[in-house]
Every structure is written in C-alpha cells, then in structure tokens.
Amino acid sequence: MENSKSKSALQPTSVSGDEVTSMPYTMEIVWSKVVFYIYLHLTALYGFYLCFTSAALTATLIWASLLYLFGGFGIAGGAHKLWCHRAFKANLPLRVLIAVAQTVAHQGDIYTWSWEHRVHHKFSDTDADPYNSRRGFFFSHIGWMMCQKHPEFTRMEKTIDVGDLLQDPVVVFQRKYYTSLAWMLCYAMPAAVPWYFWGESLTTAFFVASMFRYVFTLHATWLTNSAGHSWGKRPYDKQINPSDSLLAASFSLGEWHNYHHAFPGDYRVAELGSSRTSFHVVVIDFFAWLGLVYDRKTVRGKVVRGRVLRTGDGTHSFALKDCPFNSGDIKDHSVVDDEI
Structure with missing residues (x-):
C-alpha cells in the first residue's frame, strides 16, 4: 500500500518551552532506584564477562543478539513509531508481536512510554522534559530514572492527549498485566x-541473555536521549538540541534525531535518499x-529541502551550492520519496 502523506501527522515542528515556567527545585534522589540500577549493572558486567569465556555457548550469544534486535524494534518501531507518533499502522497480529517485543525490552508499558515521549517532544529540553539534556549528559542518559520527576513534568504531562492509546486493546491488555x-x-x-533447548547453564543464560x-x-x-541531544550535526534544524549523533544512531540501528524532531511523524526517522539506513525501517x-x-507516513523531499534551507546548520547537501537540488529541480528526490 502506498505511503500516506498525512499533513497533520507530518507537520514540521519546532520545540518551544514557552508554556513551561521556571521554579525553585531541589532534585530528590530515589535511593532505592540507585541501588537497583547499581545491582542491574553489576549483573550485566558479569554477563559481559561470561560472553568472553568458555562458559557461554555460541548459540546463547546469538540468542542474546537476536533478543537485542527484537526488543530494540519493540521500542523504536513499536512504542516509538507505531504507538507514540502514529507513523504507520499495523494489523492486530503484528501489533501483538510488537507488544511482545516491547515487553522483552522492559522499558515501561507502551502507554506510559508513549505518554512520556510525547511530553518529551512537546517540551524538549525544558524542565517539563523527563530526560532534559540541559541538566547534563548523565541526567539525560540515566539520572532521570533515579530521581523524582520535575514538578513541571508532572504539571505539563496533563496537557498531553493520550486517549488514542487506550483505544488499542493490545495497549490496554499489556498495561493491565505488564509487571x-x-x-x-x-x-x-x-x-x-x-537452558532448555541447547543445554546452556541456567546461570550463564540468565546473566548473558537476560541481564x-x-x-x-x-x-x-x-x-538517543543523551548523545542524541548533545553531539552531532543539525542539518534540519540548528535551533534545537536534538542532533544527528553517529554514536546514538549506531546503537539505535539508524535513528537520526535531528531529522526526527524536525519531522516526528515520518516513520523512517531519517531522510531517505541519503546514505543512511535504519534496521527498523527495513523491518517495517x-x-x-x-x-x-x-x-x-513520510515527508516529501521538497518539504525536507525547504526546512534544510530555512533552519539547517548548512551541513546537508541541499545547503551546498553545487547540490543539484538547489537548481529548483527536485523531481528525482520527490519520486524517490513517493515510491517508499
């Protein structure tokens, strides 16, 4: 089926924190979560050690890698693209499968994950942003998970419409039985x-494939929350913090963040026609x-070009004087865009 060019879903956005008020705030650390994440990382380090010893079978390492890809798609392709941004639609059996993948990744139920991420987009890099990068790299990476939410987040999350999420029975079922x-x-x-299928030690399997x-x-x-808001180019919008970080894109398997914040409704999360690829887009x-x-849903090439020339940092090929698209003929790029 041909891609939809839904204007409402794809309208380019520029993030503003005008509605967020500044107030005195003292960060409150939740020490039980600190202890939990320390424990979690100690088990992961032991699992990492086992990966390089004879204790872990090759089949177990392959299994863990497949689970990483499966769970990663559940987050990036499912909670992010499908449910949060409505960038594409899927039939019921596939939504069930994607919900299973998202649960394997265990980063909160679909409803909560999507709600917080919508807040992040509307109030990006302000006090209402749950992983506000202006509070430092460590905070935006993991620190936000170990402290109480900022009062502005608690206030502004109520302004986000998430009623559509509860219209999906898959989301409702997962939320009810999520734990x-x-x-x-x-x-x-x-x-x-x-352990069951190829005789791996249950202990080794737990520390490697689980933890x-x-x-x-x-x-x-x-x-994506930390490096993707700190380092890299901003070819589509230089006025916002989200950047096209090679580090973040490598681990997320092709999610380019400056483009995504400029065009959040595009299912590709990257401009097609460039040398960039995304594992999740291939799967979709x-x-x-x-x-x-x-x-x-995708964004037409002429819209991308206009945004690049208007707000980009000059690093995109569209901004270069010798770029053929600057002649005004964007037919070839539009055709590529239309055929996706």
Whole structure:
C-alpha cells in the first residue's frame, strides 16, 4: 500500500518551552532506584564477562543478539513509531508481536512510554522534559530514572492527549498485566530458552541473555536521549538540541534525531535518499510487503529541502551550492520519496 502523506501527522515542528515556567527545585534522589540500577549493572558486567569465556555457548550469544534486535524494534518501531507518533499502522497480529517485543525490552508499558515521549517532544529540553539534556549528559542518559520527576513534568504531562492509546486493546491488555509479562518475557524466557533447548547453564543464560542483553538495550535507547541531544550535526534544524549523533544512531540501528524532531511523524526517522539506513525501517517495510503494515507516513523531499534551507546548520547537501537540488529541480528526490 502506498505511503500516506498525512499533513497533520507530518507537520514540521519546532520545540518551544514557552508554556513551561521556571521554579525553585531541589532534585530528590530515589535511593532505592540507585541501588537497583547499581545491582542491574553489576549483573550485566558479569554477563559481559561470561560472553568472553568458555562458559557461554555460541548459540546463547546469538540468542542474546537476536533478543537485542527484537526488543530494540519493540521500542523504536513499536512504542516509538507505531504507538507514540502514529507513523504507520499495523494489523492486530503484528501489533501483538510488537507488544511482545516491547515487553522483552522492559522499558515501561507502551502507554506510559508513549505518554512520556510525547511530553518529551512537546517540551524538549525544558524542565517539563523527563530526560532534559540541559541538566547534563548523565541526567539525560540515566539520572532521570533515579530521581523524582520535575514538578513541571508532572504539571505539563496533563496537557498531553493520550486517549488514542487506550483505544488499542493490545495497549490496554499489556498495561493491565505488564509487571507479570515483563518478568516473564524480559528475565525468565531469555534464560529458559538456552537452558532448555541447547543445554546452556541456567546461570550463564540468565546473566548473558537476560541481564547483559537487557542493560545493553537500555543504554542503546538512552543514548538517543543523551548523545542524541548533545553531539552531532543539525542539518534540519540548528535551533534545537536534538542532533544527528553517529554514536546514538549506531546503537539505535539508524535513528537520526535531528531529522526526527524536525519531522516526528515520518516513520523512517531519517531522510531517505541519503546514505543512511535504519534496521527498523527495513523491518517495517518488510511487514508492509507482507501486507501487515499500512499507511506509512513520510515527508516529501521538497518539504525536507525547504526546512534544510530555512533552519539547517548548512551541513546537508541541499545547503551546498553545487547540490543539484538547489537548481529548483527536485523531481528525482520527490519520486524517490513517493515510491517508499
């Protein structure tokens, strides 16, 4: 099915914090969460150590890698693109599968994850942003998980409409049983499969396929919040913090953040026609080929070019004098865009 060019979903946005008020605030650390994350990382480090010893079977390492890809797609392709931004639509069986993948990644239920991320987009890099990068790299990476939310986040999250999420029975079911599902799919199942099917030690399977894989997935996601708001070029909008960070894109398998904040409704999360690729886009396109995904939303090339020339930092090829698109003929790029 041809991609939809829904104007309302794809309207370029510029983030503003005008509605957010400044107030005296003392960060309150939640020490139980600090202890939990220390424990989590110690188990992950032991799992990482086992990956380089004869204790871990090759099949277990492959299994852990596949779970990383599966869970990563559940976050980037599912909670992010499908549910939070409505960048494409999927039929019921595929939504169930993606919800399972998102639960394997265990980063909060779909409803909560999408709600917080919508707040992040509307109030990016302000006190209302749950992972505000202006509070430092450590805070935007992991620190925000270990302290109480800023009062402005608590106030402004109520302004975000998330009623559409509860119209999906998959989201409702996952939210209702999330704790049990997360323990089973993130911790128990990843360890049980290597132990049962190819005789891996249950201890090794747990520390490698459950704990190390889980923490690695967490950091791959968190790098978008930290590195993706700190380092890199801003070819689409130099006025915002989100940047096209090679580090963040590498671990997220192709999510380019400056483009995404400029055009949040584009399912590609990167401009097609460049040398960039995204694992998650390949998967979505594959399911579209199978007929399980439809209404993929993209931004036309002429809209991207206009944004680059108007607000970009000058690093995009469109901004270069010898770029053929600057002649005014953007037919070739538009054709590529239309055929996605």
